[in-house]
Amino acid sequence: MEQERELLVAYGQWRRNDSASAEDRLEQLVDIVAALLSRSVPADSMHLHELGDTGALAMAYEFEGRDFLLALVGRQEPPWGGVLVHAVGAARGALWAVLYWPGEQANEELVHKIGDRGTVLDRAHLEAAVAGLSPLADLVRAALRRRQPHVPLAELLGVDAPAAQQLELTPLARRMAPLPVESKTWAGVTAEVLLVGQSQSGRPRGLTSLPDERVLITCSNGLLEVDTGSGQARWRLLLPGCHGGALVCRDGAVLVMCGSALVRWHEGHLRVVAGAFEEGAVLLPGPDDEPWVLSGFGAAFGVGEGTLALTRAGETVGDQLRYPITFNAAVRSAL
Known part of the structure; x- marks a missing residue:
């Protein structure tokens, strides 16, 4: 890169x-x-x-x-x-x-x-x-x-194309048959099942909480907005290659990683904000919800040179500021 x-x-x-x-x-x-x-x-x-x-x-x-x-x-x-x-x-x-x-x-x-x-x-x-x-x-x-x-x-890029598969989610209370789900974690935290959907070829790649009991689920096809009470779902952004949790700005714009780039979607307009990030890069909210990206890897056991860095995305392509981090291990997220 x-x-x-x-x-x-x-x-x-x-x-x-x-x-x-x-x-x-x-x-x-x-x-x-x-x-x-x-x-x-x-x-x-x-x-x-x-x-x-x-x-x-x-x-x-x-x-x-x-x-x-x-x-x-x-x-x-x-x-x-x-x-x-x-x-x-x-x-x-x-x-x-x-x-x-x-x-x-x-x-x-x-x-x-x-x-x-x-x-x-x-x-x-x-x-x-x-x-x-x-x-x-x-x-x-x-x-x-x-x-x-x-x-x-x-x-x-096919953002306005119809979804290949509309997802249907059902509240657990509407199901006739019980659903066996492991609800307790090893740390003692209890999980609650809200919605049940059909089996998908790919797992969700991220989750973002929204007001009014709604969530944005990052799927392989883009961002799916779901009402956790009714299960109603609609595509907020249909763009293949999205991954990680999205970041919703104060003006309603949505930022999300797509491949090696960070994109912004607002009122039908798509533009790229930053890019050239390694695979597995994570979008993070910084101060005042400013977008930052964690990317790269640390040099495990002190062998070789790592590429780990935090990048301040800026507002448009060419504005990003990269801050390398020396750390001899893998890093998955940050705050």
Whole structure:
């Protein structure tokens, strides 16, 4: 994960560097995009093109036997028609897309003009790739397969898709037959069965308590919100790869680990907050419920170097601050 963390640092510096010219920022972005693509495509297949005198650049590359071209458009008010004409010429029949990087969302005029000739990706797609939620080459290919001028990140990852399997939970009092369950732990604590559901292929991966006797259960498909009194359940977030307990913010947004990244879901909008965490990373509420992540492992018995660290996630990709911890044993959680 060291290279991934270094790229996160480089991206954070690029995003905050408002004093640099648009040309310098574009050149720095080319290096970031090249590093992201090199994780999936042969390095010798990548070639940089200038799109005429528009000030835009494009990266041509080969991915899984097909040719692609990704145009990097950075001007605030470019002649979109000229950019697209040059992009078509540089593509030479290859599949092509545009990465609009100045703003958080794709430019509406650019999306309108590209029509069905290609597709537009925005900063949310780029940050998802930087944080390790999904490879950039996969995101470009998936967006082009939709044959739409712009596909938001949430829709591209299937967040709005219907649940493959609706879970049904029943309060224990409604069951006709008794349910044999071990209710006492070795420490003397007594557990109470609230709800009973059907057997699942995968165990729940996390649990978060909510007001009004509700809970968020982290499943392999996402976050399931359950009323512990009635057993009614609905998908709060449908996103494969979620794990660990979620963190609910004061504004109603939900944070949860997904793969090696930390994502934020609020009012139908998905964005990545931080990333490049080792497998098994744990989301923790810090002071004022600020998100922190415990990741890595300690060097057991003093052999080798551990990667254990606490990371202050920050508000967006590139803001995270990592604090390494020296500890010669495994650590599962912290507070």
